[in-house]
Amino acid sequence: MDHAHGITRIDTGFFRDDFDAAWLIVEDGRAAFVDTGINASLPRLLGALEAKGLGVEAVDWVIPTHVHLDHAGGAGQLMRRLPNARLVIHPRGAPHMIDPTRLIAGASAVYGADEVQRTYGDIAPVPAKRVVEAPDGFTVDLAGRRLLCLDTPGHARHHLCVWDARSRSFFTGDTFGLSYREFDTANGAFILPTTTPSQFDPGELRSSIDRLCSYEPEAMLLTHYGRVTGVPRLAADLRTQIDAMAAIAREHKSATDRHERITSALADLYVSRALAHGVDMPPDAIRECLAMDIELNAQGLGIWVDR
Template sequence: MSQPIDLGNEMTLIDLYDLKMPGRTGSYVLHAEELTIVETSASPSVPYLLEGLKQLEIDLEDVKHIIVTHIHLDHAGGVGLFLEKCPNAKVYVHPKGKRHLADPSKLIAGARAVYGEKFDELFDPIVPVPEDRLVEMSEGDTLDIGDGRVLTFYDSPGHAKHHFSIHDSLSNGVFTGDTIGVYYPQAEGLNFVLPSTSPNQFDPDAMLDSLAKIEGLHVDQIYFGHYGRSRDPKHVYGQIRFWLPRFVEAGEKVFEEMPEASFEEKTEKVAENLENLVTTHLVEQNIPSDHVVYKYLNLDLKVCAMGIVDYLMKQNQ
């Protein structure tokens, strides 16, 4: 595995190799008086997290706070498994996500419906988090982790209703999970971000409202769940505002052209439209169509298409 990345401001990024792919998900380690970790990814990523902490010479007994931006399994699926190794830690979660970490049966059922026979390989095991080790954080709540470093939590729906973003006072940065998109470091030099519109709580209007809230914090850097840091927040905001309506339009076009098609047929066509849109853009930016970034993009755009179709079906009911 790769070495942990020093981001400055007493923060380190550990690559968690989601789906065995480098640069897809990561954990952020905040080296404060009360050691804090943001995101754990899915359970198959926990060995990478443990190895990264070992390389940093961190004793797991010193981990005090584990924060998940939302409860989708690629962000929080491994939190229960990881918590078993951290006897002095608590888990911080959005109020709408707390019960699902305590009892993940609905999370498991939902993911099995989407991923089918691949579920076990991608996510197993999903370990419940004991109720007495869960802490809800609501809009404006703060967590002082020592050394003058304060984390402030902001409700940020759009990608999911159980999502918050966290401002870090030391770096004047914000951990945004998936609320304002996925960052693709593989597209070298482009600072390339796309919205994450996965099912089943995608809401474009809420996503733009959350973006405006984050924009109002006037941060210097953004820490993405997928994957890494951008030091150009204005560019990020501009990309989401550019791409989000185009993603929704790609779905609306399919609903107009194929009104009687099944969910699966619509999803397949929307994914094709999204891939064409994004590939055309990147080729124009001198990213050739055989570039490794497409391996990441095509996976994500298929899930994005599912969320768009799900959203439009609800709108048309």
């Protein structure tokens, strides 16, 4: 889907439709990808480039917001197809792009080794000479268009968000939460935080959200999923839920069936908020649509509360 200012949303096809996005930015015949999806997503990314009349040699930058595989799993294979591109990544993430061994092991611990291989395939390393570390404030130059990289921990310590002043938008990865189009109502987008294991920190996430909002963005460009507006309301919703989620984790910290209790409480939280937002779906359908996110958030909260 094309947006203004040379920005195109690409549905990577990961997991289901309208779930996982990569973003293409085109400026004066040069291009950058923000997030990549997985290896199986590459035909869609290259197809979007071709639809703009551009070849692989036109891509200057590949910018994963962080190294989780739904955002960067296809980066190594994509870089092999892009002869002129360099990969921009948070300094904490750079070693995992150069040698993905620990990244694969971490994903396997969450999902299981067989599932990681089946879903993500072979995760290719990126040659160190093609990797550019982006500390806080690093600027990417795309044919004169400045893309500002900000350190935004909370979801992960290796997370950056990308500010595009041209569109007054942030490419937010997972820092600004999840918003699925099935949950849109007359009240606007519905949003919830994501704590995916294993580096969630509620205080840092709130601070990162506040920092993004200080730029007064017109829109947020989410990996999960798409462009959302009404940023102040969405940010307030995220802050409220981060606090509620942390409280749930603390309440059940010592329970013998902690994971089950946190999972159930999160489902109740999200369902009640979705219904109050005007989402026209039965509660069980809401739970089913958010089942994977509820499970991962429960895991993330469990790891956080133990820290």
